[in-house]
Every structure is written in C-alpha cells, then in structure tokens.
Amino acid sequence: MSEIVLKVEDLHTSFFTRSGEFRAVDGVSFHVREAETFGLVGESACGKTVTGLSILRLLPEPAGKIVSGKITLDGTNILELSKKEMRAYRGAMISMILQDPMTSLNPVYTVGNQIAEPVRQHQRIQDKNMVEEKVISALRLLRIPAPERRLQDYPFQMSGGMRQRVVGSIAMSCYPRLLIADEPTTALDATIQAQYIALFKDVQKETDVAIIFITHDFGVVANMCHRVGVMYAGKIVETAATSTIFKAPRHPYTNALIHSVPRLDRKDDRLYSIEGQPPSLLNLPPGCRFAPRCPDVMDICNEQQPQEVEISEGHSVSCWKVK
Amino acid sequence: MSDVILEGRDLKKYYPVTKGLLQRTIGWVRAIDGISFTIERGKTLSLVGESGAGKTTAAKAVLLLERLTSGEILFEDRDIYKFSKSQMKAEYRPRVQSVQQNPWSSMNPRMRVRDIIAEPLVVNTKQTKEQIRKRVLELLEQVGLAPNQADYYPHEFSGGQRQRIAVARALALNPSLVVLDEPVSALDVSIRAQIMNLLKDLQNQFNLSYLVIAHNLATVRFMSHSVAIMYLGQIVEYGDAEELFQHPLHPYTRALISASMLTLPEDAEQGVEQIILKGEMPSPLNPPPGCRFHTRCSETQDICSKEVPEMKEYGKQHVRCHHVVYR
Ligand SMILES: Nc1ncnc2c1ncn2[C@@H]1O[C@H](COP(=O)(O)OP(=O)(O)OP(=O)(O)O)[C@@H](O)[C@H]1O
Ligand SMILES: Nc1ncnc2c1ncn2[C@@H]1O[C@H](COP(=O)(O)OP(=O)(O)OP(=O)(O)O)[C@@H](O)[C@H]1O
Ligand SMILES: [Mg+2]
Ligand SMILES: [Mg+2]
Numbered sequence: 001m002s003e004i005v006l007k008v009e010d011l012h013t014s015f016f017t018r019s020g021e022f023r024a025v026d027g028v029s030f031h032v033r034e035a036e037t038f039g040l041v042g043e044s045a046c047g048k049t050v051t052g053l054s055i056l057r058l059l060p061e062p063a064g065k066i067v068s069g070k071i072t073l074d075g076t077n078i079l080e081l082s083k084k085e086m087r088a089y090r091g092a093m094i095s096m097i098l099q100d101p102m103t104s105l106n107p108v109y110t111v112g113n114q115i116a117e118p119v120r121q122h123q124r125i126q127d128k129n130m131v132e133e134k135v136i137s138a139l140r141l142l143r144i145p146a147p148e149r150r151l152q153d154y155p156f157q158m159s160g161g162m163r164q165r166v167v168g169s170i171a172m173s174c175y176p177r178l179l180i181a182d183e184p185t186t187a188l189d190a191t192i193q194a195q196y197i198a199l200f201k202d203v204q205k206e207t208d209v210a211i212i213f214i215t216h217d218f219g220v221v222a223n224m225c226h227r228v229g230v231m232y233a234g235k236i237v238e239t240a241a242t243s244t245i246f247k248a249p250r251h252p253y254t255n256a257l258i259h260s261v262p263r264l265d266r267k268d269d270r271l272y273s274i275e276g277q278p279p280s281l282l283n284l285p286p287g288c289r290f291a292p293r294c295p296d297v298m299d300i301c302n303e304q305q306p307q308e309v310e311i312s313e314g315h316s317v318s319c320w321k322v323k
Numbered sequence: 324m325s326d327v328i329l330e331g332r333d334l335k336k337y338y339p340v341t342k343g344l345l346q347r348t349i350g351w352v353r354a355i356d357g358i359s360f361t362i363e364r365g366k367t368l369s370l371v372g373e374s375g376a377g378k379t380t381a382a383k384a385v386l387l388l389e390r391l392t393s394g395e396i397l398f399e400d401r402d403i404y405k406f407s408k409s410q411m412k413a414e415y416r417p418r419v420q421s422v423q424q425n426p427w428s429s430m431n432p433r434m435r436v437r438d439i440i441a442e443p444l445v446v447n448t449k450q451t452k453e454q455i456r457k458r459v460l461e462l463l464e465q466v467g468l469a470p471n472q473a474d475y476y477p478h479e480f481s482g483g484q485r486q487r488i489a490v491a492r493a494l495a496l497n498p499s500l501v502v503l504d505e506p507v508s509a510l511d512v513s514i515r516a517q518i519m520n521l522l523k524d525l526q527n528q529f530n531l532s533y534l535v536i537a538h539n540l541a542t543v544r545f546m547s548h549s550v551a552i553m554y555l556g557q558i559v560e561y562g563d564a565e566e567l568f569q570h571p572l573h574p575y576t577r578a579l580i581s582a583s584m585l586t587l588p589e590d591a592e593q594g595v596e597q598i599i600l601k602g603e604m605p606s607p608l609n610p611p612p613g614c615r616f617h618t619r620c621s622e623t624q625d626i627c628s629k630e631v632p633e634m635k636e637y638g639k640q641h642v643r644c645h646h647v648v649y650r
Contacts, residue, residue, distance in 0.1 A: 043511040189373035194582035260516035262545035273516035
C-alpha cells in the first residue's frame with residue numbers, strides 16, 4: 001500500500017462566540033494515502049469545511065480554534081509549526097479549492113496572473129519566462145484548451161466549468177502532496193461535473209496527489225472516492241471503502257442517508273426518510289448525536305457516546321449497536 | 324373528455340440583447356424556442372436540463388410572470404391569453420400556484436407563519452377571519468407541522484420546515500396545478516426525502532398536477548409521470564418517464580443519465596463506462612446550426628450540422644434527432 005500523506009488524530013475545533021462554544025469538529029480521525037481520494041461526506045453544517053480549514057490552519061480568527069488533536073503531514077506535526085513555516089507549507093505542500101466559487105478567483109486579475117502568484121510565492125521562481133511556463137503547464141494539467149491564449153483572459157470571460165478548472169490549476173500549480181477540494185463540483189451541471197471528475201482522476205494519476213474530497217453528494221462519492229468518512233454533527237460516524245459504505249453500511253445514519261436518496265436505476269414509490277434534523281452544536285445530546293433521530297435507538301445511546309470500533313480491516317463505526 | 328389540465332403549444336420566448344446607451348437590440352437570447360408539452364390531471368411533468376436550458380422561462384410563462392414571444396397555453400382546453408382580466412383572476416391564477424426553489428428568500432421574515440400561509444386567502448377570497456384561521460391549521464397539519472407552530476417566524480424553522488410552509492401556502496387556494504421550481508435542491512439530503520414523500524402524498528390526496536423543474540435526474544424519476552429533456556431552449560426528448568429512463572433515445576438524454584448514474588469503483592473496473600461529453604454548452608445567443616446538440620454529440624453525422632431535426636414520434640416517445648435507433 002502506498003504511503004500515508006496525512007493523518008488527522010482526534011481533532012477538536014471550536015468556535016468561541018458570545019452564545020457559547022460551538023464544537024464544530026469534535027474528535028475527528030482519518031488518514032489519506034498517496035494517490036488516494038478520501039471523501040468527507042455529510043449534511044450541511046456537520047463540520048466538513050471546518051475540518052478542511054483546520055488542516056490548512058486557516059480558521060476564521062479569532063473565534064475559530066483548534067482545541068486539541070494532531071495533524072501529521074508526511075511525518076511532520078503541522079500544529080507545531082510556526083505561522084511562517086505553515087505559510088510555506090500551504091500552497092507548496094497542501095492546497096485547497098474553497099467551497100465558495102465566487103471567492104476563489106479574483107475578478108480583476110487575469111487568469112495567468114492568478115496562477116503565477118502561488119508559483120512565484122511558493123516555488124520562489126522569479127524569472128518571467130519560467131513562471132509563464134509553469135502557469136501554462138498548470139493549465140495544461142487541467143486540460144484547458146489552448147492555454148497560451150487563456151493567460152490574458154479574465155474569469156468572467158469563461159464558463160462555470162472552465163473557471164472551476166482554473167481554480168484547479170491554481171491549487172495544483174505547485175504540485176502539492178495534499179489537495180483539499182471542498183464541493184468543487186456542486187455548482188456545475190451534470191455533464192460538466194462528469195467531465196471535471198474524470199479530469200481530476202487523471203490529474204491524480206499523473207501527480208499521485210492525495211485528495212480529500214468534501215461533498216454532500218453520494219453520486220460524486222461513488223464516482224470519485226476510494227474511501228469515505230461519513231460525518232454527523234462534528235464527528236465521523238463511519239469510515240470504510242466506498243463500495244462497503246454503499247453495500248454494507250453499518251451505522252444507522254449512513255444507512256438512512258444512502259436509502260433516502262432516490263435512485264436513477266430503478267423506480268421508487270416511496271423514499272426511506274428519517275424524521276427530525278441534526279442537533280444544534282450549542283446543545284448537543286449527552287450520548288450519541290444521532291440518537292434522537294435513530295430508528296434503532298437503545299437506552300445506552302442516550303447516555304454515553306459510543307467509541308469507534310474497527311469491525312473489519314479499514315471499516316470503523318461509532319455505534320452502540322455495532323460490536 | 325381529455326384529462327389534460329394544461330397544454331403548451333410551440334412556446335417561444337426571445338429576450339432582446341441590448342447594447343449602448345440607446346439600448347439598441349443587437350440580438351436575441353432564444354430562452355425557449357418552440358417547446359410543446361401537456362400536463363395531465365393528477366400527474367407530474369418534469370422539465371429537465373442543464374443551466375440555461377430554458378426551464379425557468381417555461382415555468383414563468385405558465386405562471387404568467389413572463390409574456391411569451393409566441394405560442395399558446397391551453398388551460399382545461401381554453402386559451403389563457405383569450406381570458407379577460409376577471410377570468411384570469413378568478414379562473415386561472417388561484418388554480419395555478421407555485422413553490423420556489425429557495426425556502427429562505429421566498430418568505431417575508433417579519434411575518435408569522437400563520438400570516439404567510441393566510442396571505443393568498445386574504446388577497447383572493449372573502450373568507451372570514453375564523454374561516455381563514457381554521458384553514459391555516461388544516462394546511463399546517465396537511466404538510467406535517469404542528470398547530471402551535473403557526474405563531475412562529477420563518478427564522479425559527481429549518482430549511483425543510485420552511486419548504487413545508489411554502490407548500491402549505493401554495494395549497495391554500497386549492498389549486499389544480501402547482502409549479503415546483505427545484506423544490507428540494509436547496510435542502511439537505513435527509514430532508515429531501517421527507518419533502519418528496521410529502522409532495523407525492525399531497526398529489527394523491529388532492530389529485531394535484533405538478534410541473535416540476537429539476538436538474539437532478541434521480542429526483543425526476545421518483546417524482547414524474549412524464550419528462551421533457553431540454554437543451555438550449557428546445558425539448559430534445561419527451562414522453563413517458565419510465566420509457567425515457569429505461570430506453571433513452573436521444574444521445575443527450577443518454578449522456579445526462581450516464582453522468583448522473585451512481586457508478587461504484589468496481590462497476591468502473593467491470594467496464595461500466597460513463598459517457599463524458601466533449602466541450603461546453605454553446606451560448607443561447609448563438610446556438611449551433613442544424614441540431615443544437617451536434618457540437619457535443621459523439622454520434623454526430625454530416626446532416627446534423629446542416630439540417631434542424633424535427634420532433635418525431637417513436638412509440639410513446641418524441642425525439643428530436645437525425646439518427647435515432649428504434650426497434
Ligand atoms: N466563523 C464561524 N463562526 C461560528 N461558527 C461557525 C463559523 N464557521 C462555521 N461555523 C459552524 O461550524 C459548523 C460546521 O460548519 P462547516 O462549514 O464545517 O459545515 P459543512 O459541513 O462544511 O457544511 P456545508 O455542507 O453547508 O458546507 C456549523 O455549525 C457552522 O455554523
Ligand atoms: N430576463 C432575461 N433577460 C435576458 N436573458 C434571459 C432572461 N432570463 C433568462 N434569460 C436567458 O435565457 C436562457 C434560459 O434561462 P432559464 O433561466 O430559463 O434557464 P434554466 O433552464 O432555468 O437554467 P438554470 O438551471 O440555470 O436555472 C438563459 O440563457 C438565460 O441567460
Ligand atoms: Mg462546507
Ligand atoms: Mg432555472
């Protein structure tokens with residue numbers, strides 16, 4: 001098996017606000033290997049983006065803080081790096097495609113300039129021709145047609161799909177070890193999304209980059225990810241290989257999610273549905289976070305948090321029902 | 324008697340593209356360019372297609388939010404453009420209601436839920452306060468909310484609950500047809516199933532007709548009796564939903580289904596290949612000549628770039644393509 005690039009252990013990240021402590025990420029552990037895509041899937045506000053921002057140490061200050069945990073990148077605990085050292089790591093070693101497509105490109109700079117910036121900053125290349133060469137090769141990596149002619153274009157001159165490729169080029173321009181892609185395809189149309197995912201698989205084959213793919217779309221998970229972590233209210237409740245998650249999910253929440261999505265390959269008359277909604281992070285239940293909505297709830301679920309159990313190689317579940 | 328509630332015939336909507344201070348018209352966006360469809364009573368027709376296909380424009384025409392460039396809309400066999408103002412107000416508008424995509428922006432944050440749901444009743448009927456109060460409670464129950472929630476404000480509800488409120492409001496006047504523009508796409512996965520089940524239950528209970536606008540094909544298969552696949556302002560394939568999903572005839576329909584299919588890693592290893600379309604969606608300002616899809620079609624032939632394909636019938640389906648293989 002290939003090398004582990006990133007290891008996250010028992011990560012706790014909170015927002016300290018006037019109304020109290022929001023435990024957005026509350027004991028998350030996972031790892032990603034070289035040339036592997038790990039999917040982080042879950043519903044809105046479960047903590048996916050905050051997990052990604054914690055790894056980059058780019059939490060909104062001063063409210064957001066990593067309270068405890070360990071994040072190791074190629075053997076280095078990045079939580080122990082100074083701010084300056086961390087800045088060098090970002091871009092060169094880890095990069096992130098941000099969730100909000102409006103913030104990832106600057107409308108007043110040309111595409112060429114926006115890719116040149118990380119190249120100059122992180123690869124410390126100043127020679128104009130060499131920078132341009134790097135920029136073009138980054139555009140080419142993301143299969144942007146006629147890259148030489150795109151350098152002078154502004155983002156508004158491009159389609160949504162092309163813009164998202166430019167964002168990918170910026171993220172990949174320094175050939176990072178780890179790429180965190182936060183919902184990169186959500187705003188794209190189905191056929192353009194399929195193009196983008198096929199493209200990212202090729203990019204990964206060429207560069208061996210480890211990818212954390214954040215999404216709430218199980219279809220994207222199936223097509224893109226090797227392994228998946230399912231998040232609920234700040235915790236990963238189940239981790240397994242993609243096909244195991246789909247074919248033999250063990251956590252009642254994973255099971256509910258998979259069965260509540262309508263299927264394209266058959267006609268359903270009724271969808272499986274779970275009542276209620278995720279708990280507020282200010283007012284978390286003392287036991288399992290899913291207990292108030294769980295169809296299989298037992299007494300102990302309301303009292304104590306379940307520990308993570310590895311039920312088979314690479315398949316871990318946090319649920320009292322699973323031994 | 325025909326059980327068609329609404330029929331659109333050759334609908335066209337061209338938006339002018341203007342330039343300069345004098346707003347000179349330099350071209351036209353053909354947002355919808357000759358689409359025809361029928362919605363049957365108690366059934367669901369879905370308009371599906373990617374961004375810019377013209378779905379919302381078609382829905383707006385039905386809701387009278389846009390005046391068409393040309394075409395006819397028949398409601399229970401009567402041409403709605405021949406309705407007088409008072410007929411429109413009494414016989415069309417109250418019977419055709421809508422639920423918007425975004426449950427956050429479609430509600431006045433300063434109004435109580437009770438008043439949000441009651442608004443169409445206050446505006447359109449002469450019911451007494453007591454009648455309206457009773458009707459609001461009945462509607463809340465029908466969409467699965469508790470009576471005591473009538474006094475809450477929108478921000479006190481989750482996205483799914485707000486969408487229930489929007490549905491209750493749309494049902495207040497006992498409509499026959501409800502236009503649902505992306506009714507679940509803004510909602511979380513576990514909440515979507517609740518709303519989709521609710522919409523189906525209400526359809527059966529009140530024999531409602533739905534015009535659904537959606538881009539998620541799996542949602543469409545679950546909800547629909549018939550489906551129209553749109554591409555650049557035109558319908559390229561239209562007909563019975565199950566027939567369409569099981570035997571798609573247009574290359575674009577096949578690509579769309581393939582792109583939306585859940586392919587597990589081992590399916591891919593066993594050679595289940597996704598159809599990846601080349602290129603991007605052309606501009607509706609300047610659609611390609613001949614078949615509008617030919618620039619991205621993997622099966623394109625000489626004729627495709629030269630002649631516009633007519634809509635032809637194949638069994639229960641209608642397809643606009645020069646090279647349909649149908650047995
Ligand atoms: N700047 C902030 N201040 C306070 N709370 C925050 C802040 N940013 C995020 N949170 C909270 O942290 C929790 C996790 O948010 P996060 O953005 O990680 O969710 P997510 O899983 O990415 O959701 P989505 O799918 O909607 O993007 C949420 O409850 C959110 O409200
Ligand atoms: N008021 C308008 N003025 C000019 N062009 C318009 C206007 N409204 C829509 N269009 C154009 O008409 C075409 C069809 O738009 P429409 O909103 O119907 O698409 P849609 O299928 O609903 O797309 P989406 O999935 O993005 O909502 C688009 O190219 C759009 O830019
Ligand atoms: Mg997020
Ligand atoms: Mg629309």
